[in-house]
Amino acid sequence: xxxxxxxLVTVIGESLIMRDIAEKGVKLGAxxxxxxxxxxxxxxxxQNVEIAPGGKTLKVEFVVxxxxxxxxxxxxxxxxxxxxxxxxxxxxxxxxxxALYLNGIK
Amino acid sequence: xxxxxxxxxxxxxxxxxxxLIGKTKIVLIPFLVGLFTVKLAIMLATDxxxxxxxxxxxxxxxxxxxxxxxxxxxxxxxVHAGVSIPKELYYSIAIFLLMSIGFVGGHELAHEYxxxxxxxxxKPAFVTLFLGVLTPITSFCxxxxxxxxxxxxxxxxxxxxxxxxxxxxxxxxxFVEQAQHPANSFLPTLxxxxxxxxxxxxxxxxxxxxASERAKKAEALGTxxxxxxxxxxxxEVVTGQSIMLLxxxxxxxxVSTLFMDPKGFQPFYDFFQSKGMLFRGALCIFLLEMxxxxxxxxxxxxxxxPFLVAFGVLMPLIHGFIGVYLGYLAGLNLGGCTVxxxxxxxxxxxxxxxxxRMSLPEANPTYSLTAALAITFPFNIALGIPIYFEMAKWxxxx
Numbered sequence: 001x002x003x004x005x006x007x008l009v010t011v012i013g014e015s016l017i018m019r020d021i022a023e024k025g026v027k028l029g030a031x032x033x034x035x036x037x038x039x040x041x042x043x044x045x046x047q048n049v050e051i052a053p054g055g056k057t058l059k060v061e062f063v064v065x066x067x068x069x070x071x072x073x074x075x076x077x078x079x080x081x082x083x084x085x086x087x088x089x090x091x092x093x094x095x096x097x098x099a100l101y102l103n104g105i106k
Numbered sequence: 107x108x109x110x111x112x113x114x115x116x117x118x119x120x121x122x123x124x125x126l127i128g129k130t131k132i133v134l135i136p137f138l139v140g141l142f143t144v145k146l147a148i149m150l151a152t153d154x155x156x157x158x159x160x161x162x163x164x165x166x167x168x169x170x171x172x173x174x175x176x177x178x179x180x181x182x183x184x185v186h187a188g189v190s191i192p193k194e195l196y197y198s199i200a201i202f203l204l205m206s207i208g209f210v211g212g213h214e215l216a217h218e219y220x221x222x223x224x225x226x227x228x229k230p231a232f233v234t235l236f237l238g239v240l241t242p243i244t245s246f247c248x249x250x251x252x253x254x255x256x257x258x259x260x261x262x263x264x265x266x267x268x269x270x271x272x273x274x275x276x277x278x279x280x281f282v283e284q285a286q287h288p289a290n291s292f293l294p295t296l297x298x299x300x301x302x303x304x305x306x307x308x309x310x311x312x313x314x315x316x317a318s319e320r321a322k323k324a325e326a327l328g329t330x331x332x333x334x335x336x337x338x339x340x341x342e343v344v345t346g347q348s349i350m351l352l353x354x355x356x357x358x359x360x361v362s363t364l365f366m367d368p369k370g371f372q373p374f375y376d377f378f379q380s381k382g383m384l385f386r387g388a389l390c391i392f393l394l395e396m397x398x399x400x401x402x403x404x405x406x407x408x409x410x411x412p413f414l415v416a417f418g419v420l421m422p423l424i425h426g427f428i429g430v431y432l433g434y435l436a437g438l439n440l441g442g443c444t445v446x447x448x449x450x451x452x453x454x455x456x457x458x459x460x461x462x463r464m465s466l467p468e469a470n471p472t473y474s475l476t477a478a479l480a481i482t483f484p485f486n487i488a489l490g491i492p493i494y495f496e497m498a499k500w501x502x503x504x
Contacts, residue, residue: 014463016460016463016464055459082467082468083467083468084463084467
């Protein structure tokens with residue numbers, strides 16, 4: 001079993017923008033993404049009302065090589081950090097069949 | 107570790123009871139004071155006086171299941187009661203309510219159309235369109251020049267108040283039916299017409315006025331100017347749930363009434379109309395959840411400041427009166443004027459928030475959502491609707 005070192009990009013924010021972020025992530029080089037509905041609280045959470053459309057909190061995750069991870073995080077921070085309730089981070093992961101996640105190899 | 111966590115969450119009973127009593131007071135005292143004031147006013151007001159009649163209408167409205175379920179929701183959220191309406195049920199009820207209003211509305215519209223043609227329809231439709239354009243502008247001016255809010259915030263709130271709330275329509279409709287003054291049959295059509303223009307006007311206003319601010323900021327920071335997403339936002343409004351289901355079912359109800367055999371049509375009508383039973387019951391569950399959400403938002407009243415709180419009560423009254431009066435001039439009946447006043451004064455919290463969030467991200471959603479959900483909506487269902495009813499009587503509708 002071979003394990004490949006890759007990066008896990010996690011972005012959590014209001015559902016209104018998360019679809020766009022997921023799709024943009026794919027355009028920027030990710031081979032896929034996972035979206036989960038989550039719950040939480042933070043300084044800007046009161047902006048969200050769950051009964052209003054776009055008011056849920058979603059988590060989007062990408063497993064990508066370092067350069068793609070940086071591009072995605074730059075895009076997210078430039079585009080959304082100023083006005084939306086959002087949090088993003090990067091972590092190291094070891095992935096089985098990691099070659100699949102490298103850019104251009106499918 | 108686990109044990110300790112569990113214990114720390116459990117309050118001992120005296121503490122818990124004290125907390126419960128404290129929180130109960132927050133909800134019950136204003137309610138009892140309100141009820142007492144209403145009673146006192148009834149006693150003081152001489153029979154037949156205008157104030158006396160308004161007060162009697164208020165009392166008749168407040169002690170009915172729909173507002174009481176809303177109040178129960180607020181109470182539950184304050185005492186952290188174990189009531190939570192599953193979100194999926196809430197969404198399902200929203201879909202049913204919209205479809206039911208649309209379908210029954212379309213059916214009634216077809217009747218109206220086959221009897222009178224467009225003669226009775228065009229004036230109310232025109233007035234609705236006019237008010238859809240007027241209300242966001244008046245709201246924006248009040249917020250911007252009297253409330254000194256930023257362009258984006260003022261436009262954001264104005265978009266909510268320019269559009270309408272279908273649930274307020276449903277509650278107002280139930281009220282006038284209980285009062286034995288059913289509204290004109292084409293009111294659901296007017297709700298559909300009123301949904302979009304308000305949001306569009308406010309967002310255009312906001313986008314036009316904040317464009318220069320954005321350009322300056324981008325220049326100062328040296329970042330590229332972000333493209334406005336106005337077009338996407340407007341597309342979102344037009345294709346949103348309210349318009350698609352309400353407008354779509356209105357069309358379906360209209361067409362099927364005209365072209366379908368009445369016997370074949372009846373089962374559909376029975377389901378959606380169900381003598382108002384399903385509809386009102388569902389509305390009670392819906393309002394319970396709305397109460398819980400509004401209760402959670404009550405804490406934000408401190409954040410939005412007294413101006414917006416006053417705005418959330420006074421602006422609906424002004425818009426409501428304009429709605430009632432223009433509705434009367436357009437030929438609506440007593441129930442029609444009341445419901446029309448209610449929909450003109452109400453603030454959207456379904457169609458407007460995502461549209462505003464997309465095209466004016468710098469606007470703070472706490473302002474608009476708290477004003478629409480925690481102030482204007484409760485005000486309208488508890489006090490506003492009976493007041494519009496009396497306004498309609500006063501202007502001479504019958």
